[in-house]
Amino acid sequence: MKTYKGRGVVLHTLKYGDSSMVVYLLTDAGGRRSYMVQGVRSRNGRGSKLALFQPMFPVEFEGLESPRQQMHRFKEVRGGFVLQSLPFDVRKSTMALFMAEVLYRLVREYDEPNEALFDFVWNCVGALDSMDEGVANFHLWFLANLSRFLGFCPGNEYASGDWFDIREGLYTKTRPAHVSYMNRECACMLRDFLECDVRCLSEIGLNRGQRVEFLNAVLVYFGYHLDAISAVQSVRILREVF
8 A cells, every 4th residue: 555745735624424534635746536434423522633624634644555455544633734713714714715726616626736726725725724814805816816727817918998708718908809808806806816916915905796796797707717616605604894
């Protein structure tokens, strides 16, 4: 049985039998992978493992791979770094639930590592956990910048007053003739979130209505490229909270 070390971010868990679960991770070692965790719900003292496998929690692990088993297993697993606020702040835990579901739906299971995507996601966890201001904008910044790693970020530079053509992936001076576009305000917000350092999100002053409008526009943008975004259920909670 082959062993290997890696880091991962928890995307989803699925109960398996009475005391086991399947954990889906985005890993640095091999992209998105699924792991069988046995005895996690048992009464023999190992139930504390459940606390490790919350949405977007970072973990470090030693994995086991066997040609006779479909799923990988853990020889050892522990927290990747100490989370100071994410588990205790309802705003941040709501964001984490949404981010994890988006990644679970959109990133397919594969064996090749995507270091750039993994580093982005790992750093997002740390940034969200440590930030004090601008939390309400974080999911919008996350989606806008995730488009870079999924292959459909804007293909040209923004100019004042531009619209954004979703089909072409380009900012345009005139409103597109079709319905798949962002209006001027949303196009400007897209530019702002793509250019903004995550530590400066509080400087993008948006009210609740503007955040909902931009979230809806970005979901249309993602939906044009990836049908799976329509299956994300936690977006409803975000609209209510933020």
